[in-house]
Amino acid sequence: MTLFDANTWIGRWPFAFLPAHDARSLVEHLHRHGIRRALVSPLDAVFAPEPGPANRALLRATRGIAALVPVPVINLALANWREELAACAADPRVIAVRVLPNYHNYRLTSRVADELVGELQRRRRRLIVQVRLVDERHEYFALRIKGVPTKAMGTFLARHPQLPVLAMGMYRPEIRELLPRHPRLLADLSLAEWERTVADLLARVSPRQLVFGSHTPFLITAAEVAKLTAAGVPARVATRIATGNLQRFLGE
Template sequence: MKPSSRFAAAAGSQTRRAFLQTALAAAPATAVSAAALAVPGSKPLRTAEGLIDVNVSLGQWPTRRVRCDDSRELVARLRRLGVSQAWAGTLDGLLHKDIAAANNRLAKTCHQDGKGLLVPFGSINPKLPDWEEELRRCADLHHMPGIRLHPNYHGYRLEDPAFLRLIELATQRRLIVQLALIMEDERMMHPLFRVDPVDTAPLRDLVQRVPGLRLVLLNVHRTLRAKPLLELIAAGNVSVEIAMLEGVGGVGTLLAQMPGGRLLFGSHAPMFYFESALLKLKESALTPAQSQAVGHGNARHLLTS
């Protein structure tokens, strides 16, 4: 069984008993119940599939403690809110130089606490010596379906030849590549912890140079929007998620502009309130097919393709 299919199988058994009760219900005009975000009198749409959240992190953010930065609490809460699978990176992977240990902990936590829900995406820093071994371990030892990259926290730009080599090797190993553009609003960062967003200008060309690359951009919409974003999505198998998508009806507006198969559900939990992503599916008037594609179908297809 190839690494990605191992996690797909685990997720499949989980989703059969998961219900998406909250995100797709129609709301009355003047009142909302706080009960699981469901609306009294409305008809929640039940599906046999739970949400697949492609943007979850484990660990503690260096400048803030948040609810559910304990992995067991996070798993329990995500499950209560209709998530059947969460692609999890490790916040230790941003700053720790012993990134092998960070990935070991990530894999162990996903296995022990994940209860079939957490899917590990290891961190790779191509500026560390012998990073290729870390990539091998992610694929062969931990059986991860993908990796998560933080070029701005690891101190390199996408023009760096090491980045091209990394995405080539990851693609050869059939690993999904997640690229986080930013982790928090740059205007309110801690003064000693300021990090610029990733400059994506070189990315379109790089995507075209690596056939077979499956690229998922995380925390995108604050710094990459409109034509440059759409051109990048069109350059290859490039997907984006909705954690930092803003503007009223943002999901519906974006789906009108881009291929529907490339938009994924992502929450940036626990750093963001998970309900933000959930309610975005409700704010836009999506068709059932769109809701299911964004909610889980596109991610599942990406995982198994």
């Protein structure tokens, strides 16, 4: 099965013993697990005062590496977000941008999020919302960062019913609640789990709305690959989740 991974990162994460991948080591790692292409964002953009330097480094590091599709991070709490978006979108490889509302101190229901939607539509770029990066129970003790609330996601999606949105890091109950109500919403599988995860989700959710995401390096890549490759769902459905839905989301 060919895998197109919606959810990978390069850089260093200070709160766990994770490998700090650069672009080349990430590609090698993913290839060892049968992942041929991946969307990749810079971890350094999560806690930096502003994501510009990390985005620039990401675009440099992925140049000439066809297997990696760079996904810069946009911080809507900062006055320069439009400039940052414009700078990133000047690179034709940038098809989507990622936002982390709860790491960057704004709400998805705020006016600025609506303004971002307008900018992205004008520039024909896609929106990826990082609902969470890690299980909140395991956050560093001094941090208090909860996932993007399901209610806020619902409100935002209801305001933009035609907007395709890819949500990363949602839990199983959140996927089961939101995706049936919002047919343009897609979700990666990384933090959703139950026995027979994929089949369990498909009982409630259209197969067109799930995408494979390993959340490398946070999670054990082989385990996330097994979630799909050992799912026991029909090959046609597995292929959609493995590659097709993400390609469609990106307009390929």
